[in-house]
Amino acid sequence: MLRSILLTIALSACAACLASWSIETDRSTPDKHGLFEIREEARRFIAQENAKRLEQWDVLEPNAKVLVPRCAVPLLAQWMPKSLGGSKASVTVICAAAVPNGVMKRWDVHVPVERKPARP
Template sequence: MAADGARLLRSILLSAALPACALCLASWSIETDRSTEDTHGLFEIREEARRFISQENAKGHQQWEVLEPNLKTLVPRCAAPLETQWTPKSLGLSKPSVTVICAAAVPNFVMKRWDVHVPVKRKLDRKDAGERL
């Protein structure tokens, strides 16, 4: 009988916790994923990729826009300024991306350095958009 009570209690707790988790996840976005003392936020990583792409777009060759990095990415805070570059094609990614690089993470047990690939897509100019209509 006590086992039935424990199962019922677990079921009630799980039923109450699931909607709370869903609300928490629904309120999370890349805009709110900012750097903390221990982790580097995806917002700042995406902004670094945007700065790189802004410089590339200013060169006038092709025009690109930055998409969101993988939302499952979790990396330690970077102790050095972030670096950026085009992701080498030799890595085999299916779409173009910018690599945001941390050469020295704050001391931690997980990694000493990291890199995050932020996907980009080519902007359609008005001429390209007109041809597609």
């Protein structure tokens, strides 16, 4: 009986933590690169692209399941190459050199984008 009560309390606490998570609060730490900063790099890239082109784009949210080590160099962004087979447009945010870790030396995260609705 006590075990089931403790399990219920633990699951409730876990659900409350997940409910409070958002991209806005997922910031970089010394060990991991936050999705907030990754999305912001995609936004900077798209702002530059929107200024150059007739098409206008909005940046969507990166996949919340992504977990990558902290980047040791400034992030780069580019359009995801069509050769990678993506069915929708997206921006690739690239880390050319991660902080030394046992998992990855470099990484890239795909951030989806969509066309802004046409203005009447």
